[in-house]
Structures are given as structure tokens and as C-alpha cells.
Ligand SMILES: Nc1ncnc2c1ncn2[C@@H]1O[C@H](COP(=O)(O)OP(=O)(O)OP(=O)(O)O)[C@@H](O)[C@H]1O
């Protein structure tokens with residue numbers, strides 16, 4: 001029996017603004033088991049952070065209109081009281097943010113802040129909490145944790161601050177950990193350390209992890225399943241293997257073709273996605289991706305008029321696109337060929 | 353492909369010392385750290401760039417890569433003479449421009465231009481696109497054939513923007529479009545050398561590819577020479593002919609792109625490349641696996657007190673006593689491939 005911890009169904013998060021209704025998240029569904037990692041990818045403004053803040057109940061006090069379901073261990077969070085959600089946050093679920101500096105208080109020591117987070121949910125004395133904080137700092141790889149606990153955030157490097165944030169998130173053994181761009185501000189060698197740390201902690205705590213990033217490399221390293229978002233909607237959802245080996249949505253194809261890759265032959269020319277990401281107030285009709293999609297003319301006008309439903313492209317692997325299976329296979333093959341030619345053209349040129 | 357055979361000339365000239373457009377020898381920038389308000393005392397210096405040698409042949413691209421704080425931007429600002437070097441020499445078209453006065457630099461400003469990282473803050477929000485792109489023409493009092501407006505509109509078209517958007521303001525454009533505006537402004541004076549500091553790192557993946565392709569097209573059409581600064585190793589491989597890897601103010605490795613990526617020799621370069629997450633999940637029996645990589649411990653040390661001798665020795669897994677006492681010089685191990693390390697990787701000896 002699957003050990004499902006989080007079940008999100010048809011989640012919508014809309015913001016009324018003076019310019020119109022921002023449909024930041026518009027019908028997202030996924031589920032996540034304990035010990036599993038879901039990677040959410042998408043470009044800037046696609047609704048990744050709004051989704052994660054929604055799960056953490058952090059839209060309270062804003063004018064966000066939230067519908068759908070967020071079930072954590074069977075308990076419905078949409079419509080739950082702010083008090084109940086606050087209780088769960090820090091005991092059952094925790095989040096780490098992109099910019100640790102903005103979430104750490106500059107005037108308190110790192111140790112005091114972690115101890116404080118622990119005290120909120122545990123009836124223990126200050127001493128015990130402080131000792132727990134030092135333990136946690138050691139666990140996340142801070143050298144000499146007992147003395148470094150007395151440092152202020154500005155005395156930590158970027159990588160150490162992110163470790164401190166993770167220590168704080170772990171202070172209550174969360175069953176669900178959401179990491180929103182946890183390594184975007186970090187150097188690549190430090191990023192590798194943090195990804196390792198998240199991996200190790202997950203093995204140890206058996207927690208469910210959601211990792212949110214625009215970096216396809218980062219999700220590929222950590223995730224079991226991948227959700228690709230475009231304009232607040234799901235473009236593709238499947239296992240990491242399927243999504244990267246047989247991507248089913250033209251947007252995912254575009255993302256993969258437009259990024260230079262260090263692990264493959266160098267392409268003479270990248271294949272960009274034309275145009276720019278859409279406004280979430282005036283989302284394009286039909287498939288939100290249609291103004292940028294090179295295959296939008298092959299669906300008999302449906303791409304422009306009908307929002308595509310998520311359909312299985314292979315067992316358990318979903319994509320929201322009107323192309324038929326035959327079309328998808330044909331276009332995908334052509335695109336891969338186009339890329340291969342771009343790299344081999346260069347190689348023969350080089351030999352000449 | 354045009355990998356020119358290095359003549360192993362002085363100062364690590366690539367492409368032959370004689371025909372370099374830009375040649376840099378012993379380039380150094382130390383920022384003094386002072387204390388006291390009335391009696392300013394020098395208490396130390398940030399060794400931001402230290403004894404850097406490289407050269408770039410006309411029409412070629414040199415990539416400068418390394419982690420945060422290693423001195424990439426400082427190098428770029430020295431090349432464009434936005435900063436005064438502490439030591440060393442910069443030759444442009446065979447002419448020593450190291451200490452040219454502002455007045456003498458003025459005509460050269462047309463030949464050497466810089467593209468900045470942040471497409472948001474580098475454009476004045478109160479000026480129209482026409483004003484921004486035309487400003488260098490007005491400042492330099494350039495006589496244009498068809499007038500400034502027509503010239504600017506041509507430039508906008510060249511970078512793929514609608515010439516009719518001449519009267520719009522920066523906030524009306526997306527990040528990628530703003531970067532195009534910045535590039536158009538750079539091109540206004542028909543420069544020979546462009547120093548691009550992280551030209552795509554603030555952009556979404558799909559937009560990055562558009563701007564990278566644009567830079568490549570412009571280079572081919574206009575015969576431009578580039579120094580491209582970036583921390584993304586995949587982007588650098590895609591765009592560069594030669595690549596210099598920097599660590600704590602020093603160039604530790606310098607080679608032709610294919611040579612460098614096929615067989616990096618400096619342990620830091622090897623670690624850096626292995627840290628890059630790649631969008632290809634590793635699976636064994638359907639379970640995700642951790643990618644094998646070299647794990648560096650710790651962060652980059654402070655450039656205020658860089659480690660003596662080999663600056664990488666505090667993080668290097670191959671460090672020996674000699675690394676802590678003798679600075680390894682940047683030596684040409686094989687033609688066109690220079691490395692500063694006592695025990696380089698990927699050599700015939702280390703392969704056995
Ligand atoms: N409180 C709010 N009111 C109105 N619009 C909002 C609000 N919060 C977010 N949005 C909008 O919702 C959209 C999705 O934002 P979100 O922060 O989720 O993007 P993201 O995918 O996390 O992007 P990034 O990669 O840049 O972090 C954006 O267009 C944003 O401007």
C-alpha cells in the first residue's frame with residue numbers, strides 16, 4: 001500500500017488585483033509518499049512558490065482565493081483554521097527558502113533561532129533546546145557547532161546559512177520538507193554539498209520532500225517524480241526517468257533543447273523556445289503554451305481554443321497536450337534528430 | 353572549428369602573441385581595506401585579481417569561469433578600464449592602455465564595451481529605449497548617416513526587438529528583452545571587443561538560449577571579440593573558444609574549450625565540472641541513485657587572506673606539503689593548455 005503523505009487535488013490559488021485576476025496556480029494535482037521526492041520545475045512566474053506557500057498555509061492574511069484540496073496525512077488543509085495550520089507547520093511540515101538571509105533574523109545568534117523554533121513546539125527548557133540546536137548544526141555539517149551556534153547570520157557564508165536554515169527546518173522532524181530554490185544563490189560546489197545534505201537527511205528521516213527549482217539538473221539529481229509547470233498549470237507529470245528520457249510535452253522538449261549541456265556533445269546551436277512567458281492575467285486561450293509552441297498548428301485549432309487535459313502518454317506519465325501519440329513520437333524524433341545534426345555538423349566541420 | 357595552435361608565446365598568448373586583439377599580463381587588482389575615519393589606515397587588501405595572464409584573438413570568445421568572488425567581474429572592469437589596475441599590463445590592438453587617462457580612453461571606449469549582468473538595474477527606468485540605445489552615440493558625438501533615430505531602430509532590429517518600440521520604457525519589457533536593449537546599446541558604437549558579465553544568468557532557461565544565439569550571430573556578422581564572464585560551466589562551454597578557470601583571483605587553468613572539457617587538468621576544474629547537476633537521472637533497478645562526484649569540503653576562503661602557495665590547497669584532495677609552500681606557476685603542459693598545479697589530473701602519468 002502506498003504510504004501517501006501529501007495529496008493535492010485541483011489546487012487553485014488566485015489573486016484579485018487591480019489589473020485583474022492573477023491565476024497563479026490553476027488546477028494542480030499530485031501526491032507524494034513518505035521517503036519520496038517530487039521536483040517542481042518551471043520558469044519564473046509559473047506558480048512554483050505560490051504552490052509551496054499554499055501547502056504551508058502561508059497565504060493566510062493575503063487576498064488569495066484558494067480552492068481544491070491539500071491533504072496532509074489525510075487532514076484537509078484548505079479551509080483549516082490558521083491556528084491548526086500553524087501547529088502543523090514546524091511539527092509536521094517545514095520549508096526552506098531560496099534566500100536564507102531574509103528568513104534569519106540578523107540580531108539573534110543562529111543557535112538561539114534554531115532553539116526558538118524547537119521551543120515553539122516542544123515543552124522543554126532553554127538549555128535542552130540550545131543543546132538540540134547544537135546537535136542539529138552538527139548534523140547539517142557545520143564544523144565546531146558548539147561555538148558556531150553563537151555566531152550571527154552575517155558571520156556565516158551563504159552555504160552555511162543555508163545549512164542553518166535546513167537545521168531550523170529539521171528542528172521538529174518534519175514529515176514533509178519543502179525546499180524552494182534551496183541552492184539557487186549558491187556556488188556549484190556548495191550547491192552539491194547542500195543537495196547531498198538533503199539527500200542524506202531524507203534517507204535518515206524518511207521524510208517526503210518537494211524540491212522547487214528552475215534548474216532541470218537539480219531536479220534530476222534529487223527527484224523520484226517531476227511536475228513541470230507552465231503558467232500556473234501542469235504541463236507534464238511523471239517519474240523523473242520518463243520525464244527526462246521520454247518527455248511528453250512540447251514545453252519540456254523546448255526546455256531540454258534550449259539548455260546547453262555539459263554531459264553531452266556540444267551543440268553548434270541551441271534551439272530556443274520563441275517568445276516570452278505569458279502574463280498570468282491574460283493567459284493565452286486554449287493551451288497556455290500555444291503562442292510559443294512550434295506544433296500549435298498541428299492540432300486542428302484545438303491548441304488555440306481548448307485547454308488540454310492531462311492525459312497518459314505512458315503508464316503513470318501525464319502530459320497536457322492535444323497532439324496524438326503518433327504526432328508526439330514523430331515530432332519528438334525529428335527534434336532529437338535536429339539536435340544530433342547540430343552537433344555532428346560541427347564535428348565533421350572540425351575534422352575538415 | 354577554429355582552435356588556433358598556440359605559439360606558446362610570452363604571457364600565455366592564445367592564438368599567437370602577435371595577432372591578439374587583447375593581451376593581458378600580470379594583471380592585478382588589490383582593494384585596500386582601511387580602518388579609521390580621520391586617519392585612514394590600510395589594514396589589508398582584498399586580492400581580487402592577482403597576476404592574471406591571457407590573450408584573446410580577434411573574432412574569438414574567451415570564457416572566464418569560477419565561483420562567486422573569484423574576481424571575474426573585477427577582471428572585466430579592469431579590461432574595460434572601469435577600474436584602475438594595481439599592477440600588470442593591458443594591451444589592446446598592440447597598444448598599452450593600462451594607465452591611459454580618461455581623456456585618452458575616450459576614443460577607446462567605442463572599441464571596448466561591457467554588457468552587465470542585471471538587465472533590470474543597468475537600464476535607466478526614466479529613459480525610453482530610444483534614449484538608452486542612442487545615448488552612447490550622443491555622448492560620443494557620433495555622426496550617423498541617417499540620424500540617430502534611424503540608427504537606433506536598426507540596432508533594435510539587429511537584436512531582435514521591434515523598432516517601433518523606440519519610445520517605450522524598460523519596465524514594459526521582459527528580462528530577456530531588456531538584456532537585448534542592453535546589447536543594442538553596447539553595439540551602438542560598433543565595438544571590437546565586448547566584455548559580457550553574466551549576460552544570461554538572470555534570465556529564464558528558454559530566454560537564455562535566445563540571448564546566447566543572438567550573441568553568437570552578432571559575433572559572426574560583425575566580427576566581434578568577446579570576453580564572456582559566467583559561473584555556469586555549461587553556458588561557458590557552449591559559447592567559448594577558450595576558457596580560463598579562476599579561483600580566488602588567479603587563473604588556475606586556461607585551454608581550448610574542447611581540450612578543457614574533455615580532460616580538465618586542475619583539480620579545481622575537475623571538481624567544478626563534476627559538481628554540475630545534469631538533467632539525466634541516475635537509476636539502478638528503477639531507484640534513484642546519487643551521482644558520483646568529487647566532493648569539495650568547505651567554502652571558498654576569503655580573498656582578504658588567501659591561503660599561501662596554491663590557493664586551492666585548503667580544499668584540494670591531492671594537496672601535499674609542496675602545495676602549501678610553493679606556488680605552482682601557470683605552465684603549458686601540452687600545447688595550448690596551461691595549468692597551475694603541482695599534481696595535475698588527466699595527464700599520461702596520472703592515467704596510469
Ligand atoms: N500576493 C500576490 N498577489 C498577486 N500576484 C501574485 C502574488 N503572489 C504571487 N503572484 C504572482 O503569481 C505568479 C506566480 O508567482 P510564483 O512566485 O509562484 O512564481 P515562481 O514560479 O515561484 O517564480 P520564480 O522562479 O521567479 O520564483 C507571478 O506572476 C506572481 O507575480
Ligand SMILES: Nc1ncnc2c1ncn2[C@@H]1O[C@H](COP(=O)(O)OP(=O)(O)OP(=O)(O)O)[C@@H](O)[C@H]1O
Nearest residue numbers: 383398400419420421422423424425426427583655
Ligand atoms: N570595490 C571593492 N572593494 C573591495 N573589495 C571588492 C571590491 N569589488 C570587489 N571586491 C572583492 O573582490 C573579490 C572579487 O570580486 P568580483 O566581483 O570580481 O567577483 P566575481 O568573480 O565577479 O563574483 P560573482 O560571481 O559573485 O559576481 C570579492 O572578494 C569582492 O568582495
Ligand code: SF4
Nearest residue numbers: 287290293303321322
Ligand atoms: S496543446 Fe498544442 S500548443 Fe499546447 S503543447 Fe500541445 S501542440 Fe503545443
Ligand code: SF4
Nearest residue numbers: 662665668675693694
Ligand atoms: S597544487 Fe596541490 S593543492 Fe594546488 S591544486 Fe595542485 S595538487 Fe591541489
Ligand SMILES: [Mg+2]
Nearest residue numbers: 048049050180
Ligand atoms: Mg519562486
Ligand SMILES: [Mg+2]
Nearest residue numbers: 424425426549
Ligand atoms: Mg561578478
